[in-house]
Amino acid sequence: MGRVVVEVMPKPEILDPQGKAVVGALPRLGFTQFTSVRQGKRFELEVDGPVTPEVLAAAEEAAVKVLSNPVIEDVVRVADIEADAAATITSEGLA
């Protein structure tokens, strides 16, 4: 059983009222470091069997055609979630 992660964010020129609400709330709760927040979506798609290149290609197509609105959103990531988990551990090691 494999999983593919697809991530979608509002385009930079599009107003993001959810992000604006969050960036307004953060300083009131003591988080003064953050100057801007954008809110998007994360999807986890499950397949029977492994995440093959064909599955990734289908996920990329679904990301553009079904999971995002290309007028206002960009697909920022399509990746095998297991490879991603390994990569995240690496990046935490670097941080």
Place this chain on the structure above:
Amino acid sequence: MGRVVVEVMPKPEILDPQGKAVVGALPRLGFTQFTSVRQGKRFELEVDGPVTPEVLAAAEEAAVKVLSNPVIEDVVRVADIEADAAATITSEGLA
């Protein structure tokens, strides 16, 4: 200028009606590979200056206290977005 990505997903035992709607729509549009879909949120938090360990710690605290509802959601990732981008290229290379 640094950016931190925070990702939040509904807990596995929580019903996810948005994910159910997507998994119902995909086969009608020709995507028959995917057996389950969960939909969560992705936040990009911007800071002036670099993403230090202190910034990451603040983002982790904000993720739990502001960006997610711990009753129904899990924070699945808090990472420096630049390190993340590098890691994603690596995982695409592996895929």
